[in-house]
Amino acid sequence: MKKLDWYILKKFLGTFVFIMLLLLCITVVIDVSEKIDAFVDNHATFSIVVREYLFYFILFITSLIGPFFALVSVIFFTSQLASRSEIIAILNSGTSFYRFLYPYFIGASILALTFYLGNNFFVPYSNSKRIDFEKKYVSKPYENARYNFHRMVEPGVVVYFENYKPSDGSGYKFSIDKFKEGKLIYKLRSEKIEWDKQLQKWKVSDYYIREMDPVRDKISKGTELVSAFNFKPDDFSFAQHIKEEMTTPELKEYISYMYKTGQSDIEFYEVERYRRTSSAFSIYILTLIGVSVACRKMRGGLGWHLVLGIGLSALYEIIMKFSITFATNSSLPPLVAVWIPNLVFGAAAFYLLKKAPK
Numbered sequence: 001m002k003k004l005d006w007y008i009l010k011k012f013l014g015t016f017v018f019i020m021l022l023l024l025c026i027t028v029v030i031d032v033s034e035k036i037d038a039f040v041d042n043h044a045t046f047s048i049v050v051r052e053y054l055f056y057f058i059l060f061i062t063s064l065i066g067p068f069f070a071l072v073s074v075i076f077f078t079s080q081l082a083s084r085s086e087i088i089a090i091l092n093s094g095t096s097f098y099r100f101l102y103p104y105f106i107g108a109s110i111l112a113l114t115f116y117l118g119n120n121f122f123v124p125y126s127n128s129k130r131i132d133f134e135k136k137y138v139s140k141p142y143e144n145a146r147y148n149f150h151r152m153v154e155p156g157v158v159v160y161f162e163n164y165k166p167s168d169g170s171g172y173k174f175s176i177d178k179f180k181e182g183k184l185i186y187k188l189r190s191e192k193i194e195w196d197k198q199l200q201k202w203k204v205s206d207y208y209i210r211e212m213d214p215v216r217d218k219i220s221k222g223t224e225l226v227s228a229f230n231f232k233p234d235d236f237s238f239a240q241h242i243k244e245e246m247t248t249p250e251l252k253e254y255i256s257y258m259y260k261t262g263q264s265d266i267e268f269y270e271v272e273r274y275r276r277t278s279s280a281f282s283i284y285i286l287t288l289i290g291v292s293v294a295c296r297k298m299r300g301g302l303g304w305h306l307v308l309g310i311g312l313s314a315l316y317e318i319i320m321k322f323s324i325t326f327a328t329n330s331s332l333p334p335l336v337a338v339w340i341p342n343l344v345f346g347a348a349a350f351y352l353l354k355k356a357p358k
Contacts (some may be wrong), residue, residue, distance in 0.1 A: 053296030074290030152262030169233035292352035
C-alpha cells in the first residue's frame with residue numbers, strides 16, 4: 001500500500017472510533033436517564049450498573065448501529081478532504097477515482113469482518129448478560145396471550161390452543177391430536193387446560209377423548225382430568241429476546257428444531273439470523289455511498305454532507321423496519337426482507353458512484 005492509502009485508511013478508522021465514542025456517550029446518557037428510576041427502585045447501585053450493564057449495552061448498541069457510524073465517519077473525513085481540495089489533487093496526480101476507493105474498501109472490510117464476527121458470536125453472549133440485568137433491575141418479562149397456534153410437541157403429536165396465557169399456563173379450546181402413519185388415532189378436546197404448579201401436572205376441564213380403533217372407537221367424557229402430558233408451559237413460551245442471546249450456530253440449530261416440532265413465529269428467528277450478515281455487509285454499501293456523496297465539493301460543505309448522511313441512515317432503517325414487518329406478518333421470505341435495504345441502497349450507491357466527480 002502507498003502512503004496515500006495508509007493516510008486514508010488511518011483517517012477512516014480513526015474517525016470511525018472518534019464518531020463511535022462520541023455517539024456512544026450520548027446514547028449511554030440517554031439510555032441511563034430513561035432507566036434511572038428503575039435502577040433506584042430496584043436498588044441497582046452505580047457500580048452494579050457499570051459492571052453488569054453498561055459494557056454489554058455498549059456492545060449491543062454498537063452492533064446495532066455500527067454501520068451508520070461507518071457512514072457518518074466516511075462522510076465526515078471525506079468531506080474535509082474535499083473542502084481542502086485534497087481529492088482534486090489526488091485525482092489530478094493520475095490516480096483514478098476507483099483506485100482512490102481502494103483504502104476505503106480496505107477499511108470497510110476490516111469493519112465488516114469485525115461486525116460479522118461480533119454479530120454472530122460475541123454480541124449474543126453480551127446480550128444474555130444485558131438481558132439478565134434488565135430482567136432483574138429494569139422490567140419483568142411479560143408475554144401477551146397467544147391465539148390460534150399449533151405446536152408439535154413430539155413426532156406425530158400436535159397440540160392446539162385457541163387462547164393461551166403464558167403468564168399462568170392456562171389455555172382455552174385446547175386439543176391434542178396423535179397420528180400414526182398419517183392416520184389420526186387419538187384426539188382430546190377440552191374447554192380449558194391449566195398448569196398446576198404444585199402437582200406439576202395439567203388439569204383439563206370439560207374434556208372429550210376419542211381413541212380410534214380399527215374395530216371400534218373408544219369415547220370418554222368428563223369434567224376434570226389430571227394428566228402429566230409430555231409438555232410443560234415453558235414449551236409454549238415465546239420471548240423474542242431469546243434469539244438475541246444465541247450465537248449463529250445455536251440459532252441455526254434452534255430454527256431447525258422449530259421446523260421439526262412445527263412451531264410458529266419462526267420468521268422472527270430467521271430474520272435475526274440473516275440480519276447479522278446483512279448488517280455487516282451493509283458497511284460496504286454505506287461506505288461507497290458516503291464517499292460518492294462527500295467527495296463532491298459543495299456549498300454548505302460538511303454540514304450538508306452530515307445531514308444527508310443522517311437522512312440516508314434514517315431511510316435505511318425505515319426500509320429495514322418495513323421489510324421485516326412484511327416478513328413477520330406476511331409471506332415475504334425473511335432472507336429477502338433482510339436484504340431489501342442492501343439491494344435498494346446498493347443500486348443507489350452505484351448510481352451515486354457514476355455521478356461522482358472523476
